[in-house]
Structures are given as structure tokens and as C-alpha cells.
Amino acid sequence: MNIPSPSTHHEIVIIGGGSAGISVAARLGRKHKKVAVIDPAVTHYYQPLWTLVGGGQADMGDTGRPEADVMPKNAEWIRHAAEEIDPVAKEVRLDDGSSVTYDRLVVAAGIQIDWDAIPGTREALASSHASSNYAPEMAPKTWELIRNMRAGTAVFTMPAGPIKCAGAPQKIAYLACDYWRKQGVLDDIRVILVLPTPRTFGIPAFADALDEVVKDYGIEVRTNSELTDVDPDHRLLTITDNEAKTRDTVSYDMLHVVPPQSAPDWIKKSQISDPDNPAGWVDVDKYTLQHNRFEDIFALGDVGSTPNSKTGAAVRKQAPVLVENLMASLEGRPLTARYDGYGSCPLTTSAKAMLLAEFDYDLNHTPSFPLIDVTKPRRDMWYVKRYGLPFLYWNFMLKGRA
Secondary structure, eight states, rough: OOOSEEEEEEEEEEEOSHHHHHHHHOOOOOOOOOOEEEEESSSSEEEEGGHHHTTTTOOGGGGGGHHHHOOOOOEEESOOOOOEEEETTEEEEEESEEEEEEEEEEEOOOOOEESSSTHHHHHHHSSSSSSOSTTTTTTTHHHHHHHHSSSEEOOOOOOSSSOOOOOHHHHHHHHHHHEEEEEEEEGGEEEEEEOSSSSOOOHHHHHHHHHHHHHHTTTTTETTEEEEEEETTEEEEEEEEETTTTEEEEEEEEEOOOOEESSSSHHTTTTTBBBOOOOOBOOBOOTBBSSSOOTEEEEEEBBBOOOHHHHHHHHHHHHHHHHHHHHHHHHHHHOOOOOOOOOOEEEEEEEEEEEEOOOOTEEEESSSOTSSTTTSSSSHHHHIIIIHHHHHHHHTTTGOOO
């Protein structure tokens, strides 16, 4: 793990030391391949637990470990941020002015939270009435807001377009309602859930189950709608119904906001981004994960253009496909490994129950536990979410074993 010289070369360079980048690096290490991993992060987070932090079911300290502890032994860790990719010169330029050249490049740069995309959001989050579990420093604040609320209006929002863990905007609403019910104050709180989609979920079996959850809590669901403006000084927000073409101004006492998301700005401006998508995702084949125009570049995880749900479960299925196809590319073999779009969304519906949505590109239900009905909230699935999945992540996925 050395600081690079002004210009270094590696056979395989990985941009990003998150779940996708570390998983790929570890798998390549098991194939006796040396890699360079570019990432300035000090802490590596298991982000799916942030929702449980916001819901009072986990501590923030449980979600992170030093980046050095998860970096594979086969990786030279370049502790800088990538700022530019020249796919013709096969070069990555870093924030310190140095550069790294490569034979094969894996882009796992993650996703960008566009905090300023909705006017007033950043100012609202700086106030004492709004939070977002999509930032580690704010997840504990969400729990404080939930704990302190006894009456009024609570609004939970989800933006249009791909976001990481698309179920998270709903999950925190359900955890909040569960807590408020236990405190005997739920009947005094108007809960609004703003969704850009026609239903709570794209697969009918799960949407039906979530409809029952919503009905039980008395949540007011605004479908086909988005948060489009926040006035934090007067605690007002605007909900736009994209189907009815109407705008509604709502006064709030608590706001959990999830802003729109996109590829990092420097990726958007690069030659490797999808020219037909303003979000700027890296333009890859959705089955092979190889770039559609630069065959020595691969991408996976949230930054890729693959039309799957952006979840850690998707990364777990993408990583072995990418590694197999990258090795084939190096060895001059056809790329035969295929990613089928698998994604998973563990939907926590209370402090003691969860349903597990698993699906592919065609939204077919693809259960990992075919002998039990995971389309309904279950206590055993909650234990999977809270304890099983983090154990799998730290001990198997990040070590290239799952």
C-alpha cells in the first residue's frame, strides 16, 4: 500500500474502494492478480444499516470499519481521488496531479447524492426538522427526530430516477410509524409518503403486501409524485403530482428527504458516460458489464448504466461476472459470463419484521429462500437484515467469497 509516483502503470486499476471495488479486488486476488485501488476514503461503510440507525435499531459505530482493514492484500491502495479518465490514453488522472495508466480499468466509483437538485433541501437539512439517512452524519439525527415527535405532520420522500437502495425511503417511514404506535402517538401524526412510482413496489406481490402495511399504519401515500421544493424557514414543502399535473403545498414538522442521485460529476463529463442519459452512468453492456465503446473498461455497482436496482445484492452478483469477463478479456477469450439483473431489497416494515424482494431485469421474483414466503413481513427475515447480511458482507462478500 504505497503512495504512487507521479506516473505509474498497473495491469488492472479499480476506481473505488466501496463494496463493488473491494469485492472485485478480492476476487481478482483469489485468481493471483495484483490490482491498484484508487480511493481516498478513511472509513468503509456498510450503508444498508443506516436505515436501521435512523430507525433506532443500530448504532452508527456498527456500520463502519477502517478502509485499511478491508483492503485486500493483493491491492496497492492509491489514497487519492480520481478526477479524470482518458480512455484513449488508458490513463486515470488523480487529484494530486499524478496519473495511473492501465491495461484494464474497473470503474466502481459509486453514486453521487445531488443535495442541491431540489431547492431548499440543503437548508432544510441544516435545520432541526429535517434529515436524511443517505448521509452517515445525519442517520442518527433521523432517530432523534422520530423519538422527539409526538404530533404533527411527518413527510418521507423518494425522488424519481435510479437511487441506491430504492426501498430505503419507505423503510424509514415504516420504522417511524412502528415506533410512534408503540409510544401511543401514531394517531396524532399525519404521515405522508411521497413516491414517484405508480405503486409502492414494481412487483405486484410485494406491492400488495406493502399496501397492507401502509393501510395498517394509516400512511397517506402520494404516488406518481415528487418533492419539488422546500421552504425550511416556514416549514413548507411542495409535492408535485406528475400524473395529475398538480402541486400541493404541505406544512411539515418532520421531513425525511432523499434527493435525486446520479453518477459523480467527473464521470458525467467523461467520455465513458452514457451519452443518452443525463445522469451520466458509465455506459456498459448490461449482461457482460464491459464498456460499450472501450473494451478495456468495465464497470459495476451504482455507477454503471445497467438497469437493475442499485443495491449491494446486485454488486454481489455482478462482481463474479465482471471478474470472469475481465479475465477472459485479458486472455483473449470470448466474454461468456452474464449478469441477469438480480437485485434484492430487504424491506423492513417494523422493528420486528421484514419482507425480502428479489428480482431480475424482467422483474421476475427470484427468491433465495424458495421454501418460505418472503413476500410477507417475517420476523426471521428481520434477523437476516440486522445480523445475517452484515456478517455476509464483512466476512464473505468483501473477501471475494460470496
